[in-house]
Amino acid sequence: NAGVTQTPKFRVLKTGQSMTLLCAQDMNHEYMYWYRQDPGMGLRLIHYSVGEGTTAKGEVPDGYNVSRLKKQNFLLGLESAAPSQTSVYFCASSYTPRAVGQYFGPGTRLTVT
Amino acid sequence: AQSVTQLDSHVSVSEGTPVLLRCNYSSSYSPSLFWYVQHPNKGLQLLLKYTSAATLVKGINGFEAEFKKSETSFHLTKPSAHMSDAAEYFCVVSDNQAGTALIFGKGTTLSVSS
Numbered sequence: 001n002a003g004v005t006q007t008p009k010f011r012v013l014k015t016g017q018s019m020t021l022l023c024a025q026d027m028n029h030e031y032m033y034w035y036r037q038d039p040g041m042g043l044r045l046i047h048y049s050v051g052e053g054t055t056a057k058g059e060v061p062d063g064y065n066v067s068r069l070k071k072q073n074f075l076l077g078l079e080s081a082a083p084s085q086t087s088v089y090f091c092a093s094s095y096t097p098r099a100v101g102q103y104f105g106p107g108t109r110l111t112v113t
Numbered sequence: 114a115q116s117v118t119q120l121d122s123h124v125s126v127s128e129g130t131p132v133l134l135r136c137n138y139s140s141s142y143s144p145s146l147f148w149y150v151q152h153p154n155k156g157l158q159l160l161l162k163y164t165s166a167a168t169l170v171k172g173i174n175g176f177e178a179e180f181k182k183s184e185t186s187f188h189l190t191k192p193s194a195h196m197s198d199a200a201e202y203f204c205v206v207s208d209n210q211a212g213t214a215l216i217f218g219k220g221t222t223l224s225v226s227s
Contacts, residue, residue: 004156033214040122042203042217043157058214090156101147102215104157 002026004105006091012111013081021076021108023091031094032074033058033102034066036087043090049074081112115140117206119218127226132176132191134221136204139185145207146187147215148178152200160202163187174198199225 007022023032030051035043035058045058049068063085065077074093078085088109092102120135138144148160161172168180178189187204204218 035217040219042219043215044217045214048214092157101149101159101162103159104149106156 004091004093004103006089006105006108008108009106010109012113013078014113015082017081018077018079019081019110020078021089021091021110023074023076023093023105024072025074025091025093025103026072027093027095027103028071029093029095029103030071031096031102032068033092033094034064034074034076035090035092036060036085037090037107038087046076046089081110083112086110086112115142115144115206115216117204117216117218119202119204119221121221122219123222123224125224125226126194128196129193132189132194132198132223134189134202134204134223136187136189136218137185138187138204138206140206142207146178146180147205148172148176148187148189149203149205149217150200151203151220157203160189194223194225196225196227199223 004025033048034046037043044060046064047066049055052071055066067075088107090107091105094102117138146163149157150160151157161170163170163180171177176191201220201222203220205215
């Protein structure tokens, strides 16, 4: 049982490049989330999914897209990276977040130059 | 809208002394509240949660928190700090009635000196 895993762990992009971050969970959770963490800002929700084939916008969705084609995977895409997207990205999943809380992956550190 | 305020950005204590990390929240609903801990270069770990059961909630590693509705507070405490408690702590509230999103405080960095 690996929990929540994220790929890659580190990445450096040039402005304008694109990339996809992969999140996988093996706990059969319905809900999955993508957050970004910036110094002094806590975590902010980018997008989330309440089940396979569904996605919804969070607090800071601009510049990102997501897909949930399989229940266990949640992909975060950056179509044209900008320096403002330099951050640490965390994926999380949960069965019922309100009662249980969310399980977090180890994070992906992204630098856009 | 829901929000959470962590009243201290940095708390320093000596090993063996009590820890108090303060958190106030606002919520239109009966809230679920959480404390998460993040050690350096690590992911987030759930410490404890309040979901409208007992107001005094016990978590892992000797931490506990008390939900006080009249004060809209959910402060985190530990009787005796350990060096391994040095980390960043986040107070979190459910964003909506369905609980599909969490609102994070900006975090409190706890330093523990010997």
